[in-house]
Amino acid sequence: MATASACSTHNGELIFFVNGAQVVESKPDPLMPLVEFLRTKLHLTGTKVGCGEGGCGACTVMISRYNMNTDTVVHYSINSCLAPLAAMHGLAVTTVEGVGSTKTKVHPVQERIVKAHGTQCGFCTPGIVMSMYTLLRNEPLPSLEQLSTTFDGNLCRCTGYRPILDGYKTFTKEYCEMGGKCRKIKRRKPSYRPSICNQSIGDIEDLVPYDPADEPKFPLDLKVNHEKYHKTSLTFRTDHVTWFRPTTLDELLDLKSTFPQARLVNGNTEIAIEMRFKKMKYDVMIATTHIPDLKTLERNKSGITIGASITLSRLDTFLKQECGQMAEEETRVYSAVVDMLQWFGGKQVRNVAVVAGNIMTASPISDLNPIFLASGSVLDVVSRERGRRKIRMDNTFFKGYRRTEVKPDEILLSVTLPATHKNEYFSAFKQANRRDDDIAVANAAMKVVFHDDTNIIKDMALAFGGMAPVTVMATNTTEKLRGSTWDSDLVSTACSLLADDLPLTPDAPGGMVQFRKTLTLSFFFKFYLRVKSKLTITLGVEDNTAPTDESATQQFVANRKWKSSQVYEEVEVGQPITDAVGRPLVHKTAYQQATGEACFVDDITPVEGELFLSLVLSSKTHANIINMDASEALSIAGVVDFISVKDVPGQNVLHGIDEHIFATDKVTCQGQVVGAIVATSHTLAKKAAQIVRIDYEELESVVTIKDSIAKESFYKFSPVLQHGDVEEGFRQSDHVICGEVSTGAQEHFYMETQTALAVPREEGEMELFVSSQNPTEVQGVVAEALNIQANKITVRVKRLGGGFGGKETRPKLIACPTAIAAAKLMKRVRCTLEREEDMVSMGTRHPFLGKYKIGFTNQGKVMSLELDLYSNCGNSLDVSPGVMERALWHADNSYRVPNFVIRGYLCKTNRTSCTAFRGFGAPQAMFVAETWITDIAYFLNIVPEQVRQTNLYKNGDPMPFGMQCDKGNIQHCWEECLDTADLDTRRQQVKQFNRENRWKKKGISVTPVTYGIAFGLWELNQSGALVHIYRDGSVLIAHGGTEMGQGLHTKMIQVASRALKLPTTKIHISETNTTTVPNTSPSAASSCSDLNGMAIVEACEKLLSRLDPVIQANPDKTWEEWIRAAYEARISLSATGFYKVDNLHFDWKTSTGNPFSYLCFGAACTEVQIDCLTGDHEILQTDIVMDVGRSLNPALDIGQIEGAFMQGYGMMVLEHYKVSPDGTLLTRGPGTYKLPSFGNIPTRFNVSLLKGSSNKRAVYSSKAIGEPPLFLASSAFFAIVDAIKSAREDAGCSAPLRLNSPATAADIRMACTDRFTQQFPLPPEGSFKPWFTVL
Ligand SMILES: Cc1cc2nc3c(=O)[nH]c(=O)nc-3n(C[C@H](O)[C@H](O)[C@H](O)COP(=O)(O)OP(=O)(O)OC[C@H]3O[C@@H](n4cnc5c(N)ncnc54)[C@H](O)[C@@H]3O)c2cc1C
Ligand code: FES
């Protein structure tokens, strides 16, 4: 092997600019991700890491580069987790810190996301700010269309996206759909405020206008010395890699010839993934980004030639321009590329990824390769040994999995895409699980050429991705179809030929085999219709296509025009200005979040000597541990220790139950913590943890609920809830039907992964910074693990980057090993999980199976229910009993069921323990309820809303366990929702649409929610607060809740402002700390505001009563003067508050009691449109009415409703958590696990808070909000069911429809049974091993 010395024209210094300051690295690690450099070397921690694989956008930064040819500076957003440091030479990087700051000046892009309430936990916010900032730097007055595609590479798990878009809409040309008149809108009703046209963020005059002239100047050095930076070859060397950046083709050829195994690199979007997940190592890398010969982009007589190093964004812009200038008939391939690029990756990926990277990766699901194959594109390749040659991309091009006709020594120079002509038609198709930023399940490109002025096929090319280990061409089909006429007979012939041409075995990798096969036919049918309609116009041939078929050709588009409204009651006229309760204040630290100043645990600057811990996780589902050997890992320089059960000074069993800090002799799931490596850096610790050797003896495992039932693997807890006489109820019913339905696991995907920092102190004390919803639990288990008293453990929580229940009990799994290591080594130790580790080890929402028998009358009145609920709990009990109890209590959702028996079974399986997740079992059980409601409706052939309405609780109706359904607010929400959504009219419109369209169907559904508030563990229904007043009159509050994005601290300050009659500016909350308020309950069960708010009020009232004599003595003095006087009078200015919820009890023996403090209600109406041929869908409109009592802060409450709705939509429609039959998790990051994205929000999203509601049982008459609205997303699921029903009716299918949750594109497509799906019947269960299983 040659040594790396061929090209040494540079002194090895890496020079670039960050936020205007020059950075010079004399010995750069070329492959270090830019984000790591920014965070660890420059301590610019505003840029976050949410995934490390280009899938979430949290790490977005802006790159600016001088273009000498045009004398302009171009700006583009990138994922800094994928960008190698070496690629930064000569560029300017802007991070969120460089955009604006609370200490100097907040940038409009930061201000508007704040004022629009577009931040919650704030972890995604810097990335979103950077995407928007980059758009503005290129386009100071962007269009809505540009805005709509700007965020396709950014995810947010909290907000539901709507407020972010509304905030940023204000930068667009189209801002204010009403031509600026919106501010003159009259109020609909006194003190009732329609928040149309972004009124929620205040008047436009209040916003700082954006002025591009205020932007920092591009570094002069980079401009003046452009040639030096970009026309000089570079070499960076370290002991593990050499990075070359040649600037001429000759140089590149020499290098490639000297280092034949060298990896060429452009955007690094593929290579970074290979290195991260496949552990690929490259010792020589050659960047081809600076070679002019690879940058051709031109139209010529052969077509359009695209240089190998042309980025996808550049290609997109160029093709759009060219298409605008060419005759339509010539552009059909180019338009197909443009169409495809709108769904290719996220913007940050497209900004750096190049065409060559896509071709040469040769991925079987590449989006561009089918187009190149079907169009007969020609590659230009070159090597020193072989010279230059052209390769036509045809069915011989791909030689095998990730192998092509291009030889390893050859370099791809360009690809030429031919133009089409008059008689030639071309289309490309892609179907993914999610439209935005997702890899294809299957894709295709199709070309047909006709004999001149006829509809007789002269030539044809059909290329498919996702159907084999390579992109394939259906050559047999095309050969046989040559000479055929393009008419309706063609479709059936082509479909049977295609089915033979594209075989897939039932156990094919990737699964969804029937769906993928069906898609190929669906794509062809769409192509047939598109071409047919063109031929009708050009040739005037008779069009015998049914008008209803045309819907097959309509496409969903990326640039939708969303609208929204948020309606809430304003505070009463006369409410003192100092009283902040009920006002829509922005999140207390929103400005810090938007400027990147908000500090999360992993942002805390490491001190000298700090150590990093990486967990060693089980790779087996169920196995005995035979041997553990960390010697190789320990031999690496910088690796300090291997920590395992032998190092636990105290208890290894967590809380003395069934979970261990470190596995001892056995593992019972993949991802279980076996040990931990401690090293001097995170990267080193991670690397070493991966080579700790563990020998296992594998045991039989139980993975699914069905396995568990078959093997009777249950936990010993099986609650039963019963009422009335079930058998008698069935006898009184006109009909009795049975069914079963399941819901899948849902990954929390909080944007900040689990993280802990342990700091050992003197006297055995330990201070822990943990991203935990439950500091008291962490304190307790760490004390037990270290065998010390809890009074020596301090747990501090400033904020969490999202929790959703996933940080209620799970943080102890990393806090304990970290604390044990810190105590042993007497060093600060930090552990932050990688996304993959987090997903494999931290648990999910419980999958449920519901088996029901339901009796009802001819009018749809429910008489009796027998229901068995099974939950897949995983390998430990965790909170599963509580989850099942809540599921039982909510199994009626909002319906009166006079007789019932509901049994809960907890399945013990070899899966990572399931845990709390927003809704805590209730959404799963309510989902089963909505399924039997829908069954009844379809059985009786009436609309489901009629059955819902018939059975909906009326005011005062008894609930299953004796509580009364109070105040009739479920009826109010329901009626108001039907009214605002105009359900009757829209249902008629939906019917009309469905009559007119065969392949696009609309569906509409309204679902209610009734949700009980209280912890099921009664002792948790308590809280404490500590309020200090300092001598300057400022107030500091501590309470038991944690701030995880829900705006708890903001609301608590508002509560204190009313209690103390003080403006919020005088009140501060710093953090949650076990030393200020002890024995706190977890921030969960939606109870934080209720519990902590009451405790704060009590503390404030104590203080006010102490101050009262001082105030009475001098009523005209100021607050500050009273405080001064009180201090001088030696009055204590510090008080604690305590609150407990009374009257909570439940007797499982009699199924009676009062399990909830009160009930929350809501209703949502959602309309969807589905593509019956592909399973794709879009939410057209959602209207929500939610009862929040008297809102403490309507902006935050609406944020919770929208965020919960989108998270619920993820649970029920989009998020497919896949596990193989042997228990291996297949979805380990955003690349494979798809959260709802910006593109998934309802096109119209209207939220209103129920008028005139109040609630005696919570602080200032408010109601809880975190969990209840999540289930409203079931309206989207059942709207999809409604749409599918119409498709099945058209197909003459009367078989009952059974759709499990989540209803993925595959499920929707296959449920829309038709002649295409019928070609691929499902092989009998058990005859093959599926790729993934139903948990
Ligand atoms: C988050 C994310 C989303 C993605 N979404 C999609 C998607 O929707 N559709 C899709 O098809 N792909 C997708 N990809 C895959 C990837 O982005 C594309 O394949 C991209 O085109 C790769 O380009 P690159 O410049 O980053 O390649 P690199 O990673 O730099 O290189 C990829 C390969 O190409 C080789 N190569 C590069 N240039 C040359 C050359 N001139 N001659 C010979 N070999 C060369 C490299 O050696 C390497 O093997 C996604 C990737 C990520 C991380
Ligand atoms: S951290 Fe870079 S995209 Fe997620």
Ligand code: FES
């Ligand atoms: S605010 Fe977006 S992830 Fe929390």
